[in-house]
Amino acid sequence: MKSKIGIIISREFNERVQKKSFIITTLLTPLLIIGLMFAPLLISSYSDDDTRTVVVVDESKTIAQHLTDNKEIVFEQTQLPLEIARCEYEDRYAILHIGDSIVCNPADATLYTNRTPSMATEQNILTQLTLAVQKERMKMYGIDPQVMQEFNTPVAAQSLKNISSMDATIGSSTIAATVLAYAFSFILYILLVLYGVMVMQSVIEEKNNRVLEVLVSTVKPFDMMMGKILGVACVALLQIMIWIALIAGAVNFVLPQVLPDEILASMELFKHGAPPISGTESGAGLLQAIIMIFENIGLVGNIVVWFIVFMFGGFLLYAAMFAAVGSAVDTPQEAQQLQTPIILPIVMALFVMLSVINDPSSDVAFWFSMIPLTSPIVMMARIPYEIPTWEICLSATLLYITFLIVVWGAGKIYRVGILMHGKKPSLKELLRWMRYK
Numbered sequence: 001m002k003s004k005i006g007i008i009i010s011r012e013f014n015e016r017v018q019k020k021s022f023i024i025t026t027l028l029t030p031l032l033i034i035g036l037m038f039a040p041l042l043i044s045s046y047s048d049d050d051t052r053t054v055v056v057v058d059e060s061k062t063i064a065q066h067l068t069d070n071k072e073i074v075f076e077q078t079q080l081p082l083e084i085a086r087c088e089y090e091d092r093y094a095i096l097h098i099g100d101s102i103v104c105n106p107a108d109a110t111l112y113t114n115r116t117p118s119m120a121t122e123q124n125i126l127t128q129l130t131l132a133v134q135k136e137r138m139k140m141y142g143i144d145p146q147v148m149q150e151f152n153t154p155v156a157a158q159s160l161k162n163i164s165s166m167d168a169t170i171g172s173s174t175i176a177a178t179v180l181a182y183a184f185s186f187i188l189y190i191l192l193v194l195y196g197v198m199v200m201q202s203v204i205e206e207k208n209n210r211v212l213e214v215l216v217s218t219v220k221p222f223d224m225m226m227g228k229i230l231g232v233a234c235v236a237l238l239q240i241m242i243w244i245a246l247i248a249g250a251v252n253f254v255l256p257q258v259l260p261d262e263i264l265a266s267m268e269l270f271k272h273g274a275p276p277i278s279g280t281e282s283g284a285g286l287l288q289a290i291i292m293i294f295e296n297i298g299l300v301g302n303i304v305v306w307f308i309v310f311m312f313g314g315f316l317l318y319a320a321m322f323a324a325v326g327s328a329v330d331t332p333q334e335a336q337q338l339q340t341p342i343i344l345p346i347v348m349a350l351f352v353m354l355s356v357i358n359d360p361s362s363d364v365a366f367w368f369s370m371i372p373l374t375s376p377i378v379m380m381a382r383i384p385y386e387i388p389t390w391e392i393c394l395s396a397t398l399l400y401i402t403f404l405i406v407v408w409g410a411g412k413i414y415r416v417g418i419l420m421h422g423k424k425p426s427l428k429e430l431l432r433w434m435r436y437k
Contacts, residue, residue: 012231030246052093066132180384196322203326221415313399314376324410349374360385372402
């Protein structure tokens, strides 16, 4: 025979998971997340834009020879004066006029177009102009451009975890860790607010329908509150597990089938010790880093386990406070003022998370990841950077101890509030309710 709390948990869980809205959001949310993360990169990789022809009028007679064609732009040189060229080549994508003082005056260049050029096209042209001017300036000062090219060789260093062991073979990626930190922190932020408010609104609705007044004769108020909180927590946990499974499956099995060949080839070389795609700030480098970190099952599994721990503990903590607020008011409008002190720590944790990502080991990062009201979000921003395990365990322990203390006080407020109607209590009155025996 089920306990009374178990019956309430079962009711809350079944009522929500059987709704069409739950099924739709559970299936569509991962698609939306994957789309927002990868669609722009894939579209950019597979885009087959027409090659643009740029006519070059070079009055300096030195720069045009350094401009090279690529898959986006073809440079067409002309000896015609600018005014004649603008009429003769008006059907071209653009006309690039290079003044005779370009080497000494880098601003002596103008791009004439029939329509506003894209940022990528404009940057492509400006980059080539900059390199061309640099080469001519080096010649002017008697510097061999080949020597400067060898001198400016970029370094691509591969990061390996475990500084004390030469057997560390798993490549780490700061940019991938940052992406995971942002993603898990924002998801946790949304879940705490979304499901916490869901608990509050459910309590308000049942209070207005006088359902709670009927139930309180057979079930203790504290059991009702815990049953409702745990029921919604199970719904959130189920939804999160489905999201993680769908996203991980898509990243590991679907995306490799649609990725460009050059990214797949680079990933294969990266597995055997080669450096990642040069310029990890590029779309290809970011995409590679994310996929590679999802292939590290141990790391992702560790992050997911701790995410569930902090998601569950954070939800229990905040849901207890939201339930107490819901029991003390009659309408969602009345709850606005009372829920503000609850929302503020969540918002503060989100802002702290943005600075924590810059230095996961700073004092600010450490202390805000230990404060229970901010630790779920801030700690999830630190975990992808593989901080010491004892810090994570200490933070989780403090979180659950605080939950037990808060749920005790919230239960006392809930016990009095569910039978109160017609008056919105102040914070002072809520504290007085907590002292009732």
